[in-house]
Amino acid sequence: MNRAEIKNRLTEIFQDVFDDDDITLTDNTCADDIEDWDSLEHINLIGAVERAFKMRFTVREVSGMKNVGEMMDILEERGK
Amino acid sequence: MIFSSLIFIYLFLPICLIGYAAAREMRLKNMVLIVFSLIFYAWGEPVRILLLLLSALLNYFFGIGVRKYKGNAAKAVLGVSLAYNLGMIGIFKYSGFLMENINAIFGSSFPVPQIAQLVGISFYTFQVMSYVVDCYWEKIDPQRSFTKFLLYVSLFPQLIAGPIVRYSTIAAEIDSRHTSLEDLSCGLTRFIIGLSKKVILADQLFRIVDDFLGGNPESLSVVGTWYGVIIYSLYIYFDFSGYSDMAIGLGRLFGFHFNENFNHPFLCKDITEFWQRWHISLGSFFRDYLLPLPIFGIRSKYLSLAAVWLCTGIWHGASWNYVIWGIYYGIFILLETRIGKKKMKAIPIWIRHIYNKIVIIIGFGIFYFEDTSQLLPFLKNLTLFNPNGFYGTMEQVSFCNNLFLIIAAIICTFPLLEIPKKIAANSQNAKITVSVLGTLTSAVLLITSSILLVDATTKAFLYYRF
Structure with missing residues (x-):
């Protein structure tokens, strides 16, 4: 899966988790940009991404992720 | 030793500050702080210092170990460090509770360990755990100097009851720091504000709490029960946030800038926000x-x-009421x-x-009653099912006698310090006036607190227990 495909898939997941079809993602999208994206919803988001991409983030990655770009970096790396 | 004692304010702190100022090099300044921190912690019960030193020594090596080794070896070091740290909290805080419950469930009669409460263990152990995990996650570099690491662990302003200071917050200041005049002024003011919260408000409010909830809470009226638990909510806020103010102020005197632990929690609009404003570091x-x-x-x-x-x-403690209290908040969140x-x-x-105020106040009621058999009568007494009537003379007399204290306490839950800050921002003259008035107010608060301390048996901070 290339970066554009990852982004499209992630956009669908974000829209689903935050129940908002207007969400569009960039590399810099972070928790401040999406009202419902707090530390608790972050866990649900991570769970949904893990299920969709059939992979597992490490605890460090979950804790340290700063924005969507970093999430895509990890997904891209794991997809190789 | 506790901050709100005359011996700390007029003997320990001045000598420590003089020693600190006299030390020219940073290495010596750090040594002065370590020596005074160890005296502070050992005061009254020297043995516990050995456990603190052991924790510092082991976690110093754990921090280095999780970075020196890779893969499973690093994971193993992390696992050992977590097992040790959680194990120590488990032994010193929960072993008696655990054994009591095992005996109660299985009808056994295993001896219940009588281990003395180790003051501050939950706070400093959480700090060192965060340090080792952050090293493992490569968020920080392990501290190679044991002296500097020991300073982080033992630093007396935040050693016993928080805030839970992350190593990354003060890593640079452990290596090099400077106490500016502003640091001294702000630090001293903050310490006096915290001291006043504790001595002028919390300790006085506690007398009311003791009369109502500490006496025979089952005999209180509806209003009496609400009155008692509302006063307890105010007490616990001023006790704990007063300690945090003192800790942050003391840190500032030595050039450290700790994270805030409270942000006017009673201004919250919902329970989720309350916990973003209360005990923030936890x-x-x-x-x-x-x-x-x-x-x-x-x-x-x-x-x-x-x-x-x-x-x-x-x-928060080895008692079922704290478990219920945690679950209670979990449900509302x-x-x-x-x-x-x-x-x-x-x-x-x-x-x-x-x-949110009703939820928070009832929550503090659950927090208060470590004897859980008193919980149900307390909850019942908050409602019209209370058999003692709606209103009694006890609360009327207490309210009238403590009216000014209660009004002052409620006013002080608001961000009052924003007012002089805004006025000072208007002009240079306003800034000077605010500064002079601020100094005078601090002096009056310090004198008032000191007089109250002379006349009272010093009460330890509530969160010393945790």
């Missing part, structure tokens, strides 16, 4: 280190929520999560304020 600890863990291999916000609130409850932020915001603000 909430952020669980957010950063517990929330990301998969629970039973699953990442679900509901399981994580349950884990965080169970741990928050248990962290879950409820707010289910409603959603947008719908919560749509609820009229006055309803949200009434809702």
